[in-house]
Amino acid sequence: MSKTNYKEALQNDLFKIISKSAKEIGLDSYVIGGFVRDYLLNRGEHKDIDIVAIGSGIALAKQVAKNLPHRPKVQVFKTYGTAMLVHQDMDIEFVGARKESYSESSRNPVVENGTLQDDQNRRDFTINAMALHLDENSFGNLLDPFNGIKDLETKIIRTPLDPDITYSDDPLRMMRAIRFATQLHFTIEDDSLEAISRNSERINIITNERIVVELNKILESDKPSIGFLHLEKTGLLKHILPELTALKGIDEVEGQTHKDNFYHTLEVVDNISKNTDNLWLRWAALLHDIGKAPTKKFSKKVGWTFHAHEFEGAKMVYHLFKRLKMPLNDKMKFVQKMVFMSSRPIVLAQELVTDSAVRRLVFDAGDFVEDLMVLCEADITTKNSKKFNKYHNNFKIVRQKIDEVEARDHVRNFQPPISGEEIMTTFSLKPSREIGQIKELIKEAILEGDIPNEYDAAYELMLREGKRLGLKVNV
Structure with missing residues (x-):
């Protein structure tokens, strides 16, 4: 060279x-x-x-x-x-x-x-x-x-002049240093790394749009944790994504602890990066546990809990995207859906996998059920090989059931076999609560497996429910 x-x-x-x-x-x-x-x-x-x-x-x-x-x-x-x-x-x-x-x-x-x-x-x-x-x-x-x-030969990121001047002049260079180190698997020279820590607050003068460009490039690398560990260590992350730094640390009460959800998150992001180039699915992996910080509670009966953290996390995704000037469109909604549903296949993998549970999973996830499975498989970071293998074997069963249920029941992007208009015509109804009741009953019956996802079976159920509600068929 x-x-x-x-x-x-x-x-x-x-x-x-x-x-x-x-x-x-x-x-x-x-x-x-x-x-x-x-x-x-x-x-x-x-x-x-x-x-x-x-x-x-x-x-x-x-x-x-x-x-x-x-x-x-x-x-x-x-x-x-x-x-x-x-x-x-x-x-x-x-x-x-x-x-x-x-x-x-x-x-x-x-x-x-x-x-x-x-x-x-x-x-x-x-x-x-x-x-x-x-x-x-x-x-x-x-x-x-x-x-x-x-420096190329020795894989070093170094500034041409005094790093304090280089980073203070243009603080985006701190993000770029970390991004290059992540993409190229280079080491940031010690003086340079220390200068980033000293100047980390200067990142606040950079527009969020420019910061997100660098975050995306870190997330798109083959091992994003390198970048996020540097961002956290230098103090940049608390200015950019405080929702992530809030996950750091382990609390102990009466001898009971929980895992460090920050380091767990980085493992999940690295895991998912081996299996998908989808940037927004990688964002979902990065944010899948952000609801755990605000929902963390301890009780003597059950120890540490994070009740409804997926629901809280999905709400936080919107505010985070808005703050960082990220797209508030279908990409944000996709990340929200992945965060909201992130525990569902894991719960399934712990229990007997029933057809009705799989039907509901496919119904709720729609076209993104495969993305959700990829996220949940990445979320298994246990070092207990017996547990790890059990989860992954159960995920294989869940995937097999998804294929079987989808082939038989067609519930992905479910459209009810009976429309609201047909219910109105059948019973000579104007828009009313009964129409919603009948539609919901048909949907639930299909998802539970009580009737097949077919017109004739749904029509019969509609007539029975109409009769129960005292409705007369329009002859």
Whole structure:
């Protein structure tokens, strides 16, 4: 890895076009940041490419667009002195080399034109400050003033300058440090980690939308617990997700304790990450126990309880999503449903698995019954191998029953065989309480297995219930 020229990284014709365009308008240009880092790590193609020009990045972007065959549209962001264009499904951002200074209350810097060195100084980490020259005479030469290549080799996250300054200037970099450590399985250098702890309160000046982008990337990694342990250890988590830090710790009364629900949660998130890439199901795993902190009680009779924690947790999901400016749409409702139902299959797996219990599970979970099963299997973190195997064997039985019940009774996304309109027509009724009673009775009879989920059986039951209620059939 310790070469000085990486021309082979720049084989895409795009880089030659940028080099040619820069020469035409008399600028020096470099590719910098994530593209260089990911190439050296052999992480596959990097679709976001950052180009630094010594001079106007906007002018370079426009010149490149002229020289590209399809003449892409250039988006200009004058306030930031940047421009962007899309080429071959790559997002290419152009910026003029700059130096920055910050105020205490904002992460938006005062920007001045600068040299390449100024630009590399302002980068977040040494591994993101490496640049490849695009000038035709030194095409592919590596410029690495902070020995980022060594930090790649030793798997270290380190800031180019004093970490206190780097993190205080732009506190989002604290989240990014933890995110990169999680994604790449790198270690955050000690001074840097301590600086994050010292500056953790500064995260409060960052918008929730930007914080959530980093949280999502941590959750999408193959072992999210790395990131959440760093967030908790540095004090960032209590500012971002206090609902999680409230789960930390073990209380003891009269010799009785409960498990530490924070560390249990992180185990569940790691477990589920082995089996699904669904970000929102991973969010459900992260939040499945948040209702336990407010519902925790101790009684001499039964010890520690968390009654209705799923119900409380589902309510908390809405407030958490709203606070973090996360989507309050079907994604939030999905997470709520998973949290609310998170114990149902576990209870089933402890008992004799009846058809009616499985029918109700499928009825309530609908299309998300498989997601719910994946969550509940991840939730088994007991270190007792006998218990662990028993739960998982019972889950196999529950899954088998789900398939059998669904094939026979079709209760997923259940639609009653008899509609409210048909009940009204049959008994010459106007909208009334009796219609709801009859519909509910038919639904319950199907879920309990008293009648099959078929029209004729439901029709007969409707007539019987109508007679019991004193209703006359419309002849």
